[in-house]
Amino acid sequence: MVNSLKRLNKPQIIGVIIEIVSFIGCCFNIDAFKNWFWIGTGLNMMGTIYFIDAWGREGKTWFKKLDKKRDKNLTRKSSELIFFLAIAQTMIICLVFIAEFWWKDFSKQFSTIMGVFIMTMVFLVIILMIVERTFKEVDIIATRKDKIKK
Numbered sequence: 001m002v003n004s005l006k007r008l009n010k011p012q013i014i015g016v017i018i019e020i021v022s023f024i025g026c027c028f029n030i031d032a033f034k035n036w037f038w039i040g041t042g043l044n045m046m047g048t049i050y051f052i053d054a055w056g057r058e059g060k061t062w063f064k065k066l067d068k069k070r071d072k073n074l075t076r077k078s079s080e081l082i083f084f085l086a087i088a089q090t091m092i093i094c095l096v097f098i099a100e101f102w103w104k105d106f107s108k109q110f111s112t113i114m115g116v117f118i119m120t121m122v123f124l125v126i127i128l129m130i131v132e133r134t135f136k137e138v139d140i141i142a143t144r145k146d147k148i149k150k
Contacts, residue, residue: 012047
């Protein structure tokens with residue numbers, strides 16, 4: 001898992017650091033950190049969009065038979081799953097702010113912040129695991145292809 005952290009981009013890294021530090025500040029009920037938490041969450045979401053662009057697109061497997069048909073593309077399922085996770089994360093965070101219309105200071109409650117923090121960290125771990133697994137699968141096929149040519 002430590003090796004897959006190198007796949008994160010700068011907005012994700014900065015956003016996660018701000019989220020972690022501000023979550024610790026929120027645990028001690030410091031109001032200023034509540035706003036910083038949402039700034040970190042926004043940076044993390046923006047970084048996830050760049051992450052999708054870098055790692056979630058459907059890549060080439062260098063096999064003509066696999067690349068001709070979209071259904072047989074090895075990275076298709078993983079790229080779709082990363083995309084749907086990013087959309088789900090964005091929708092849940094938007095629902096928190098829509099709920100502000102009915103419940104005052106809903107986004108400033110510790111339970112909401114803790115739920116969003118856990119969700120963003122779990123989603124981050126899941127998309128890193130998906131990319132790592134897909135990268136290994138494509139790498140194994142590429143090394144087999146090299147061995148066959150020799």
